[in-house]
Amino acid sequence: MHKRSRKPARRGATASGLVFSFLETAEAVEARLEAAVNPLGLSLAKLAVLHFLADAKEPLPLSALAERQHCVRSNITQLVDRLEKDGLVRRRADSNDRRSVRAALTAAGTRAHAEGMDALRQVQRAIMGPLNAGDAESLRAALKALGS
Amino acid sequence: MHKRSRKPARRGATASGLVFSFLETAEAVEARLEAAVNPLGLSLAKLAVLHFLADAKEPLPLSALAERQHCVRSNITQLVDRLEKDGLVRRRADSNDRRSVRAALTAAGTRAHAEGMDALRQVQRAIMGPLNAGDAESLRAALKALGS
């Protein structure tokens, strides 16, 4: 037809693609992190559990892990199942509360955590490398605006 | 010990938290999109399949769907299983290639696609609302830098 009268109405056009670009980039970034820890026999989910355990410096109840991981309890049950099978974590009974089960790091778990965090730090730097200070700052601002 | 000699070495410090902020925000955004289409009996994965089918305007081989979805073929097999159970898609044999199976939109599928895309557009605008033009532009730039 003929040209648009009035405003270009690009309002929606800018936004639409951007959301999915955002998600695709996030997916790619996550894949890079995952790929960095996979060779160590770890996943991001497993490493996160090890990290909370190492951070607390004492065995934590599974519900505490669920809370920090922002996930449901049943997920932690299975994650700890696998970590236990890997020999990185051990379930210990809580003497004060017989409902509670605490996850404790094994020696292998402590080692795996150190290695995993190391690999993670490296790839994190690699990812953020191409961003100069200004880029980083405006990205931070955009994230804050999005996470309303 | 004593203060750092030389450079502040903030280089890593800025980057480290940022990667995970990025991923967390992405997760939150994705959850909002998911929540927008869930009430319609859809998921983002299902809607994407419907979208490719509607876009092509003809039944597509499952491998074509896998390619566009950037996922493995076995995933599409199961996704189409569920979509077929929902009555949104039908499997049709390909007369030219007997190995191939094409996914075809049903009438219900076409309807669901329209509704889903509608809901999606709305929530997309809501998400990008708090970003002014400058924010959007610098976000775009940052994404380009990250998606190396």
Place this chain on the structure above:
DNA sequence: GACCGATCGTTCATTGGTGAACTAACGCCT
């Protein structure tokens, strides 16, 4: 001390994704 509501971990079914192994069919190629 007995009941009752909340909390803790587990189990199960479902969704979504991967990768390996397998069968059927296609296309060459000589």
Place this chain on the structure above:
DNA sequence: AGGCGTTAGTTCACCAATGAACGATCGGTC
């Protein structure tokens, strides 16, 4: 025509996450 490498879809086992249902236990409160 026969043989062989490739492609298409499925199946299976696994990882990660959700949500509902359930049994055990803990804390009041009555």
